[in-house]
Amino acid sequence: MDGIHDMGGMHGFGKVEPEENEPVFHAAWEARCLALNRAMGAIGAWTIDEARAGIEKLPPDVYLARSYYGKWALRLWNMVIARGFAGADELATGHALHSAKPTKRKFGTAEVPRALTRGSFGRPAQSPAAFKVGDRVRTKNIHPPTHTRLPRYVRGHIGVIDAIRGCHVFPDSVVLGAGENPQWLYTVLFDGRELWGENTDPMLKVSIEAFEPYLAAV
């Protein structure tokens, strides 16, 4: 999706402003919001890819105006309703009014260690890798209206396979309900001038993690 979330290379957002001695959370609701989102993921309500897509679907003005956890709260609100875990009427009144949707498990204290551990996204290879380290590749010029992990700023550009990272769950398929459809994942390295033009710092290199369907041989 060519959305506002795809920020690489955009201008006009100003300086980076680090905060001295930043606290882990700036308000109690941020901590509850983080934990609720992780908890619903841990009971299998949705995958990490579907959760990311949920953030990207926020309207651009909302995306830019809200803080990080503000976006997480709105995403959770929208997805809980869209997937039938609670009704809009229940969230509006702040109390359960209907029976619950069946889930694989409930999020109790026994589930916390699992929720704190990142899942594994590596999968057995379905076929040999199409590229090897050192190969030149061109990223495809694709613009799917749904979730993808190929940023706009690299599309149509030539890079070099820098590393092969194994075969991974393919987010673009997961969000379509088409299953994990595992794909080879590569680190693809670009010269800064290839991406941003000849006046760019010649000492800049940028890499992305690219799934094989994003790449074509040169």
Added chain:
Amino acid sequence: MPHDHDDHASELSEMQLRVRALETVLAEKGYIDPAALDVMIEAYETKIGPHNGARVVAKAWADPAFKRALMEDATKAVQSLGLINRVGDHLIAVENTPKLHNMIVCTLCSCYPWEVLGLPPVWYKSAPYRSRAVNDPRGVLADFGLTLPADTQIRVWDSTAETRFIVVPMRPAGTDGWSEEKLAALVTRDCMIGTGLPKQPAGIA
């Protein structure tokens, strides 16, 4: 601040209400136990943070065999330290040298190596960092007060998949014979993201 972390009172009260409604409804329906959320939040506040990454870097500086293992397979090497339950499967360590400076970003969302660095700071998740890191990393470093030599290659890693990166900065001079514990005190969060350098020995005396 004009961007990402917005302290507006209106957002605060609206979000307090929304999050409270979500928690109450999801708990009443039996999906979640609020006590389990407390346990998770406590872990993020006290156990999971950049002190874990600092121990990894300090050990890499002090122990060449560990350093080799870390560069070969960071997941396995970090796991062997037993700092945390389990590291995600796809951790990758990238090393700075006198000629190469690494910097980590996620332009599409805010992917970050939570297990070794904790939750990301607000600036890492902000539009200015995510937009500029890939085309003006020297400008971003200047925002952090850092200027690198013009002939240093800057390598920006955009975390667009489930692989996660931690920068192994160069060991500061004047630290020969230091213990891992003492070395770890030099390792800042930002130097493991690539937006800073480790503290100098004089800085922690």
